[in-house]
Amino acid sequence: MSLSSRMILVLTTVGLISGGFLAGVAKLTKERIALNIQAEIEEAIKIVVDDAEVSTVLYEEEDLVIYREMEDDGQLAGYAIQATGVGFQDKITLMFGLDETLTKITGLTIIDQKETPGLGAKITEWVAFLQFWEDRDATGLLTLRKPPVRTPPELLATEINSITAATISSRKVLKIVNLSLEKVRGLIAEGKITSEEHDDH
Amino acid sequence: MPDSEYMIRSSPHFKDKDSVPKIMYTVIIALLPAVFASVYYFRLKAVVLYFACLVACLVTEAIFLWIRKKPFQSLWDGSAAITALLLAMTLPPDLSLDLAVIGSVVAIAIGKQVFGGLGYNIFNPALVGRAFLQTAFPVAMTTWIPPVTLHVDTATFATPLGNLKFQDTVVHGTLAPLKDLFLGNTGGCLGETSAVALVIGALILLTKKTIDWRIPFGIILALSAFTGVFWVVNPDKFAPPSFHILAGGLLIGAFFMATDMVTSPITPRGTWIYALGIGLMVGLIRLFGGFPEGVMYSILFMNTIVPLLNRSSRPRILGERRRPQ
Amino acid sequence: MRRKTFPHGIHPPEYKSLTEAKALEAMPPPEKVSIPLLQHFGSPAKPLVKKGEEVSLGQKIGESTALFSASVHASVSGKVLSVDGVHHPLGKPIPAVTIANDGEDRPAPEIQGSADPLSLDPETICQIVKEAGIVGLGGAAFPTAVKLSPPKDKPIDTVIINGCECEPVLTADYRVMLEYTEDILRGAELVRKAAGAERTIIGIEDNKKDAMRAFLEVMDNGSAEIVLLKTKYPQGAEKNLINAILGREVPRGGLPFDVGVVVQNVGTAKAIWDAVRFGKPLYERALTAAGEGVREPKNLMVRIGTSFQDVLDFCGGIEDNTNVLIMGGPMMGLSQWSPDVPVIKGTSGILAWTAPAPPMELSCIRCSRCVDHCPMRLVPTQLMKYVKYEFLSDAENWGILDCVECGSCQYICPAAIPLVHWIRLGKNQVMGLKRKKSANNAG
Amino acid sequence: MELVAIFISAVLVQNFVLYYFLGICPFLGVSKKIDSALSMGLAVTFVMSITAVVSWLINNLILIPYDLGYLQIVSFILVIASLVQLVEMFIRKISPPLYQALGIYLPLITTNCAIMGLALIAALNGYSFVETVIFGFGSGIGFTLAIVLMAGIREQLDLSDVPEPLKGAGIALIVAGIMALAFNGFIGMLT
Amino acid sequence: MTTKTIRAEYLKGLWDENPVLRQLLGLCPTLAVTGTVITGLAMGLATTFVLILSSLVVSSIKKLIPAQVRIATYIVVIASFVTIADQFLKAFFYPISEALGPYVPLIVVNCIILGRQEAFSSRNSIGRSLIDALGMSTGFLLALLVLSSIREILGAGTFLGYQVMGPWFKPWIIMILPAGAFITLGILLGIALKIESKTKRS
Amino acid sequence: MTELLVPILTMTALGFLFSTGLVLAYNKLKVEEDPKIEKISEILPQANCGACGYSGCRAFAEAVVKGKVPVTGCPVGGEETAALVAETLGVDAGEMIKMVARLHCRGTIEAAKSRGCYSGIPTCYASHLIGGNKQCSYGCLGYGDCVKVCQFDALYMDESGLPVVREDKCTACGKCVDACPRNLFELHPLVQEVLVFCRSEDRGPMARKVCKAACITCGICARACPDAIVMENNLAVIADFKKIDPDRIPDIEKCPTDAIGRIHKDEDIDEG
Numbered sequence A: 001m002s003l004s005s006r007m008i009l010v011l012t013t014v015g016l017i018s019g020g021f022l023a024g025v026a027k028l029t030k031e032r033i034a035l036n037i038q039a040e041i042e043e044a045i046k047i048v049v050d051d052a053e054v055s056t057v058l059y060e061e062e063d064l065v066i067y068r069e070m071e072d073d074g075q076l077a078g079y080a081i082q083a084t085g086v087g088f089q090d091k092i093t094l095m096f097g098l099d100e101t102l103t104k105i106t107g108l109t110i111i112d113q114k115e116t117p118g119l120g121a122k123i124t125e126w127v128a129f130l131q132f133w134e135d136r137d138a139t140g141l142l143t144l145r146k147p148p149v150r151t152p153p154e155l156l157a158t159e160i161n162s163i164t165a166a167t168i169s170s171r172k173v174l175k176i177v178n179l180s181l182e183k184v185r186g187l188i189a190e191g192k193i194t195s196e197e198h199d200d201h
Numbered sequence B: 001m002p003d004s005e006y007m008i009r010s011s012p013h014f015k016d017k018d019s020v021p022k023i024m025y026t027v028i029i030a031l032l033p034a035v036f037a038s039v040y041y042f043r044l045k046a047v048v049l050y051f052a053c054l055v056a057c058l059v060t061e062a063i064f065l066w067i068r069k070k071p072f073q074s075l076w077d078g079s080a081a082i083t084a085l086l087l088a089m090t091l092p093p094d095l096s097l098d099l100a101v102i103g104s105v106v107a108i109a110i111g112k113q114v115f116g117g118l119g120y121n122i123f124n125p126a127l128v129g130r131a132f133l134q135t136a137f138p139v140a141m142t143t144w145i146p147p148v149t150l151h152v153d154t155a156t157f158a159t160p161l162g163n164l165k166f167q168d169t170v171v172h173g174t175l176a177p178l179k180d181l182f183l184g185n186t187g188g189c190l191g192e193t194s195a196v197a198l199v200i201g202a203l204i205l206l207t208k209k210t211i212d213w214r215i216p217f218g219i220i221l222a223l224s225a226f227t228g229v230f231w232v233v234n235p236d237k238f239a240p241p242s243f244h245i246l247a248g249g250l251l252i253g254a255f256f257m258a259t260d261m262v263t264s265p266i267t268p269r270g271t272w273i274y275a276l277g278i279g280l281m282v283g284l285i286r287l288f289g290g291f292p293e294g295v296m297y298s299i300l301f302m303n304t305i306v307p308l309l310n311r312s313s314r315p316r317i318l319g320e321r322r323r324p325q
Numbered sequence C: 001m002r003r004k005t006f007p008h009g010i011h012p013p014e015y016k017s018l019t020e021a022k023a024l025e026a027m028p029p030p031e032k033v034s035i036p037l038l039q040h041f042g043s044p045a046k047p048l049v050k051k052g053e054e055v056s057l058g059q060k061i062g063e064s065t066a067l068f069s070a071s072v073h074a075s076v077s078g079k080v081l082s083v084d085g086v087h088h089p090l091g092k093p094i095p096a097v098t099i100a101n102d103g104e105d106r107p108a109p110e111i112q113g114s115a116d117p118l119s120l121d122p123e124t125i126c127q128i129v130k131e132a133g134i135v136g137l138g139g140a141a142f143p144t145a146v147k148l149s150p151p152k153d154k155p156i157d158t159v160i161i162n163g164c165e166c167e168p169v170l171t172a173d174y175r176v177m178l179e180y181t182e183d184i185l186r187g188a189e190l191v192r193k194a195a196g197a198e199r200t201i202i203g204i205e206d207n208k209k210d211a212m213r214a215f216l217e218v219m220d221n222g223s224a225e226i227v228l229l230k231t232k233y234p235q236g237a238e239k240n241l242i243n244a245i246l247g248r249e250v251p252r253g254g255l256p257f258d259v260g261v262v263v264q265n266v267g268t269a270k271a272i273w274d275a276v277r278f279g280k281p282l283y284e285r286a287l288t289a290a291g292e293g294v295r296e297p298k299n300l301m302v303r304i305g306t307s308f309q310d311v312l313d314f315c316g317g318i319e320d321n322t323n324v325l326i327m328g329g330p331m332m333g334l335s336q337w338s339p340d341v342p343v344i345k346g347t348s349g350i351l352a353w354t355a356p357a358p359p360m361e362l363s364c365i366r367c368s369r370c371v372d373h374c375p376m377r378l379v380p381t382q383l384m385k386y387v388k389y390e391f392l393s394d395a396e397n398w399g400i401l402d403c404v405e406c407g408s409c410q411y412i413c414p415a416a417i418p419l420v421h422w423i424r425l426g427k428n429q430v431m432g433l434k435r436k437k438s439a440n441n442a443g
Numbered sequence D: 001m002e003l004v005a006i007f008i009s010a011v012l013v014q015n016f017v018l019y020y021f022l023g024i025c026p027f028l029g030v031s032k033k034i035d036s037a038l039s040m041g042l043a044v045t046f047v048m049s050i051t052a053v054v055s056w057l058i059n060n061l062i063l064i065p066y067d068l069g070y071l072q073i074v075s076f077i078l079v080i081a082s083l084v085q086l087v088e089m090f091i092r093k094i095s096p097p098l099y100q101a102l103g104i105y106l107p108l109i110t111t112n113c114a115i116m117g118l119a120l121i122a123a124l125n126g127y128s129f130v131e132t133v134i135f136g137f138g139s140g141i142g143f144t145l146a147i148v149l150m151a152g153i154r155e156q157l158d159l160s161d162v163p164e165p166l167k168g169a170g171i172a173l174i175v176a177g178i179m180a181l182a183f184n185g186f187i188g189m190l191t
Numbered sequence E: 001m002t003t004k005t006i007r008a009e010y011l012k013g014l015w016d017e018n019p020v021l022r023q024l025l026g027l028c029p030t031l032a033v034t035g036t037v038i039t040g041l042a043m044g045l046a047t048t049f050v051l052i053l054s055s056l057v058v059s060s061i062k063k064l065i066p067a068q069v070r071i072a073t074y075i076v077v078i079a080s081f082v083t084i085a086d087q088f089l090k091a092f093f094y095p096i097s098e099a100l101g102p103y104v105p106l107i108v109v110n111c112i113i114l115g116r117q118e119a120f121s122s123r124n125s126i127g128r129s130l131i132d133a134l135g136m137s138t139g140f141l142l143a144l145l146v147l148s149s150i151r152e153i154l155g156a157g158t159f160l161g162y163q164v165m166g167p168w169f170k171p172w173i174i175m176i177l178p179a180g181a182f183i184t185l186g187i188l189l190g191i192a193l194k195i196e197s198k199t200k201r202s
Numbered sequence F: 001m002t003e004l005l006v007p008i009l010t011m012t013a014l015g016f017l018f019s020t021g022l023v024l025a026y027n028k029l030k031v032e033e034d035p036k037i038e039k040i041s042e043i044l045p046q047a048n049c050g051a052c053g054y055s056g057c058r059a060f061a062e063a064v065v066k067g068k069v070p071v072t073g074c075p076v077g078g079e080e081t082a083a084l085v086a087e088t089l090g091v092d093a094g095e096m097i098k099m100v101a102r103l104h105c106r107g108t109i110e111a112a113k114s115r116g117c118y119s120g121i122p123t124c125y126a127s128h129l130i131g132g133n134k135q136c137s138y139g140c141l142g143y144g145d146c147v148k149v150c151q152f153d154a155l156y157m158d159e160s161g162l163p164v165v166r167e168d169k170c171t172a173c174g175k176c177v178d179a180c181p182r183n184l185f186e187l188h189p190l191v192q193e194v195l196v197f198c199r200s201e202d203r204g205p206m207a208r209k210v211c212k213a214a215c216i217t218c219g220i221c222a223r224a225c226p227d228a229i230v231m232e233n234n235l236a237v238i239a240d241f242k243k244i245d246p247d248r249i250p251d252i253e254k255c256p257t258d259a260i261g262r263i264h265k266d267e268d269i270d271e272g
């Protein structure tokens, strides 16, 4: 056999074997991986919308997904909004909840970010940042409180807390939320989503 | 024929009296007005910081000299003392001493000695120390206190540049007054606040020709031009060049840090590019970057380019054709 | 008059006041002279005399064999003691003719002047200059005849007479200008004729205004122009001088004739006049003996071959603690380990003083002072490092061969780095590599 | 504007070497001389640009439509390996001096994580075709910038008195660290 | 070629031919994933897995492969194992896999793995290749452990997530950033060389 | 089933495509190189010292294969390497004479007077440039430029101020020969016992004045062995060492300054 055909043969065979092999492995792990990803989103939703059990995608576009959340008894629990935007370094993906009337923010959590560890990355864990997102007014523009305060009552309803040394990241999160809220309001105005209960199917 | 005692050496047999320690001590003297100014504005805190940095730098330097078996006299050549002073002058007045010490050790060890000591370092040692601290302890490094002369009673306080960036002071018309910037009656790093004291020192260096005038001139020129364009187009949004020159670390950087001979180019053409580059980058960072102040990053960044500048900007030798080939 | 100058350079203390008022004194010929057959560089002349032979003053005792060497002449009359190696100011022993002076200064019969030198044609002038063994007295001792007959495709339009004497301490050229003003002018005229140039310019530093006045006094109209130059070192280096006076730049690796110029030292001009008018070969020259180690500093007319020791003795001897002995000026002079070396044609001064311990050498702080002062616009610190860390091709690319070893960089260096020594080392190594390469290519 | 931002970010902010730690081997290995660093940088830029194109095609035309995400690694690396070998043979043919200069580092590009990282990160970020190309090219330029600056510094360090144990990779890494600090100045400039 | 004892074959990877500290291989993952000990460990183990299995495969099929497609073949083999490791992590250790980001797939281009195939497995028996792979991966793991410990302790004051420094300690955030990684590794390399030259001399 | 088939097909197709591409390119772009070059390169000591006159071992390998240099061209590898190279090329190695570097100066600190106090760059070359630090203008300057260039640790500086060759380590690479600004090293066959240890061309009296160990041109050695030793430029020169009559060596060693003689006197055979 000539060298050339041997080269082709070997590589093709190796490709074949590895393709088959990998397909097998993928088959075994695929489901779990999908579950993992699913679980991550579900967990995020649970954090931002109390009592959410069943979610349906209401609206989807690049960088913005709106879920409607039901309690297990079928009552509307609220809405969860997954949004992506630029942060200090790179993209931030976050999830925040809206109450049934789409007028109040019920909570916020960060799904994915690449901010500076130790600095901007505090947006994922800083209690005085995350927990102070509850009960924010979602009808207008939110603003950042700087320097940060210690307890939620110190904030106005239209204010969110900042993080020392991560002011910029806090501001970016705020910006993402503000932008998505605007879009949501636009969608409501267009009638694409409504705050009242819908009878799907 | 007896062994002779005459000295055998290469010409020249005359030597100018200036020496490295003399240059270094001139710089230290030129720094003193700013040191005194900072002691006036920040009192004991300033004294303690200077002292901590000086001791830490000298001890680190001594340890390295000892390890590397180099002559101990060079401890007193003044370069480590300058590094200590300049590092201290670029620290927030309220910084705790352990951080100042860490910064000093890094400045001398990582900034200078790993490259072989005086004369060989690529980056400005004091700024390496500061950049390290800035990145390692960002909160402490951006916590400011007001000078005692301001008689304000706030726990936190912001620098004029910080306010410019985060509080939109131009829009609100609350930009710090130039007079305060000039005298140093504002928040900021120890040594950067008082423009007048720095200018006095700068004049000493310029008249003694210790520093290359092109560097401060080029930096200020580029920064003024850059910020000036934006200011002229939209004075309601952008601060005037005079503010940018007097605020923050620009003056200390332009006169005392960018001019560090070891880390600046050796050729005139390279020096111009270096200086203009620093000025431009300071403008970029202040106007569009993530940080309120960019002098440190600009100088460090241009430091990395210096070797290339040196290589590519060899002066035209007398008699060399103007355009090769 | 506006003072002209060149960019860069330094201004070291001049120390000229000690001797500038002292007229040139003819030093009595010593008992014994040793005249090296090689005066500066090139290959040694072929000896024409043997041990025991009688020679007369000005008699040719060594014949130049190669283009870049010059004949040598007896500087006293008397008997040849030996033709043998003697220590030489350049360091290596070199064959020399040692003559015992009979004190008679019997001139050689062949010495004959020309009554009307200015009517001679260029070739004859060149021939006489060559016969007289004249080399440049400005320091480099380049054979003058070679300079006066440049290649045909390089027409000369200007002769510059170099009266700068930019080296500190030395004042011999200054005295020559004051005392032999007319001879210099006439010699310059001969140079101009020989080189076929149109004009003659005399360049003088502004610390020697007396010399300028002297020239102006004796000058017949328009035979030469005088240019006053800023007192600055190395104003007298020919490439910088040409640049200062004419604004021309001698190309890299080139010579003044590439830009149509011939530069001659004032002493050389005088020697040319003496040779052509009186037939006097170059067997004596003016020099300054000074420095604080010399008890009675003087300007002297000294016979070639006189030992430094004799010169210094004539100047009252040297102080006991003298530890530096220099041939030439303090900036470019060569240090001597022994006063037992003869005065050669390139000896413009003999300096002795006590030097303090050299300052501790520190590492270069890249202050770029050397760059700012190098008259050749080189980057000495980079050259030094390239040599030190053995990047010779880089050193060559950065122009190490263009260095004229003026010493400005080392003078100004605050770190006291022996820059010139490094550069000389590098030049030698680069040249060595080049020679090897061309030898390889040839072979 | 978006494209310019991607480009500048790839060059200065999310620099492959100084931010992602990719391509460190050639970054240390071929940064001793400016000339060869430049050639290496350009070679990497070239390969990166092509890789960006090809990997995008594979990812978006084959892997995603057929839900074969798990074949990303194998298929990308195959593409890259073959490409680099082609480039290598090509350079060897047309410019032996260049080949000599890059020496053993050309094959190293194959196993250079910068190239593979480029394909993966571009896929991860879900860039469009044009964005991917700009990202690939910008990252290459960023790599070139870093390696050339490093080479300049190392040429200067050749003329220095660096302590013996730190000579070579040690000091180069420390310099890279300080360079990373200096490049920090650019962050936030685009967002 | 002198044949080493099995013990020596294993031990050489720990110091004499330590892939990171001595051979300067695989520096990219070394720098990228050592911000915390746990990611460093995970990376080390994943690499070990890939290295051992691909060494086995390569040394057993070495005779079949023509030289010209050697590298390509190795790469496919390695890539397959990397994919498996990646899928496994994604499926069972999702958070760690997220933290490691693209660096798990990048094991495929880790110079250590390909380097060992080229330099060792393609020329040696299966058993020997296995020992070599084990030694190398232990060496890699060790280097990662040292670097990540320094970085996590100084950078966060923790080790494997547990607080080890007192409350007085202010974490040096720079240590978990690129700059700290480079500088720490630079200094480690210097120390390694110094130790080496000391032991060589004595 | 498609779940398995698609990936398998994809991978197979990819493998096929790229291997074909590679094969095509390989055949088109292949650069011919003599495989012997690689082989010889591997045999060579990889010192890359340049002693062979080429820029490195690989360059030498190329030259050998092209027949530009004899197989014995690598002085470092010595006979062993030459034999291996010859075997690879299928030629005859021929005989190799073991050469070694020898110093032609005995001007120790004690014997040769110093010249002033040298203050400058402490290397021989730098010192030599400005006349040197010894009164003798030919002798060893003692700063060890030769020691610094020897890659094989075959030279060290003696307390007496002269470099000493370790015969067993010297590979005759010739680096020291090139490095010495005064040309004091020369390669000689190891077996050559008698050497001239002076390079001074000064005449007797001058030479004697500056160094106790200088050749003073007395001619005793030349008279002892006129066939082998001649006087040239005031210096004894061994024109052909093979002609030295072993019996006359004691006569040669009557040299009043020890400037000629055996390298190893019977008493001092300590080395390394």
Ligand SMILES: Cc1cc2nc3c(=O)[nH]c(=O)nc-3n(C[C@H](O)[C@H](O)[C@H](O)COP(=O)(O)O)c2cc1C
Pocket (backbone or CB within 6 Å): A088, A089, A115, A116, A119, A120, A121, A163, A164, A165, A166, A167, A168, A169, A170, B134, B135, B138, B139, B142, B166, B290, B291, D184
């Ligand atoms: C290397 C480095 C990375 C940083 N990363 C972030 C970041 O990711 N997010 C952030 O908000 N601030 C970051 N900062 C700090 C900001 O630049 C800025 O100093 C800070 O946000 C100002 O906040 P403060 O006013 O609360 O001090 C970083 C600083 C440095 C030196």
Ligand SMILES: Cc1cc2nc3c(=O)[nH]c(=O)nc-3n(C[C@H](O)[C@H](O)[C@H](O)COP(=O)(O)O)c2cc1C
Pocket (backbone or CB within 6 Å): C135, C136, C137, C138, C139, C140, C141, C142, C162, C163, C164, C165, C166, C167, C234, C235, C236, C237, C238, C239, C263, C264, C265, C266, C268, C269, C332, C404, C405, C406
């Ligand atoms: C640095 C330097 C300084 C010099 N200074 C003088 C000087 O002051 N006077 C002088 O006549 N020649 C000086 N020369 C020599 C001149 O360059 C030139 O060779 C000389 O004037 C030619 O004249 P000559 O051949 O008659 O000596 C100097 C050369 C150099 C390199």
Ligand SMILES: Cc1cc2nc3c(=O)[nH]c(=O)nc-3n(C[C@H](O)[C@H](O)[C@H](O)COP(=O)(O)O)c2cc1C
Pocket (backbone or CB within 6 Å): B013, B014, B015, C015, C018, C169, C290, C291, C292, C330, C353, C355
């Ligand atoms: C190398 C050298 C050469 C000197 N030559 C002379 C000289 O020729 N004539 C003179 O008057 N002073 C000369 N001096 C100046 C004095 O030696 C010395 O500078 C003087 O004693 C004053 O000391 P200072 O160096 O502290 O100014 C020379 C100095 C140096 C360093």
Ligand SMILES: Cc1cc2nc3c(=O)[nH]c(=O)nc-3n(C[C@H](O)[C@H](O)[C@H](O)CO)c2cc1C
Pocket (backbone or CB within 6 Å): B023, B024, B027, B079, B080, B082, B083, B084, B086, B112, B117, B118, B119, B120, B121, B123, B124, B125, B126, B127, B210, B211, B256, B257, B258, B259, B260, B261, B262, B263
């Ligand atoms: C004009 C001048 C400016 C200097 N600036 C600095 C500086 O900004 N930072 C520093 O660490 N050292 C500075 N030095 C001191 C010295 O050059 C520095 O320690 C060297 O970089 C160490 O090799 C300066 C020295 C001079 C003469």
Ligand code: SF4
Pocket (backbone or CB within 6 Å): C373, C374, C375, C376, C377, C378, C379, C380, C402, C403, C404, C405, C406, C407, C408, C409, C410, C419, C420, C423
């Ligand atoms: S480099 Fe040469 S020409 Fe320039 S100043 Fe130094 S000695 Fe003079």
Ligand code: SF4
Pocket (backbone or CB within 6 Å): C363, C364, C365, C366, C367, C368, C369, C370, C371, C380, C381, C409, C412, C413, C414, C415, C416, C417, C419
């Ligand atoms: S003058 Fe001296 S210290 Fe300054 S750059 Fe030149 S060599 Fe360096």
Ligand code: SF4
Pocket (backbone or CB within 6 Å): F103, F124, F139, F140, F141, F142, F143, F144, F145, F146, F147, F163, F179, F180, F181, F182, F183, F184, F185
């Ligand atoms: S032999 Fe030559 S190189 Fe060696 S020490 Fe003596 S003079 Fe220097």
Ligand code: SF4
Pocket (backbone or CB within 6 Å): F100, F101, F149, F150, F151, F152, F153, F154, F155, F165, F169, F170, F171, F172, F173, F174, F175, F176, F177
């Ligand atoms: S440098 Fe000289 S002593 Fe050393 S191995 Fe080469 S020839 Fe022998």
Ligand code: FES
Pocket (backbone or CB within 6 Å): D022, D023, D024, D025, D026, D111, D112, D113, D114, E025, E026, E027, E028, E029, E109, E110, E111
């Ligand atoms: S591990 Fe990244 S290039 Fe080698």
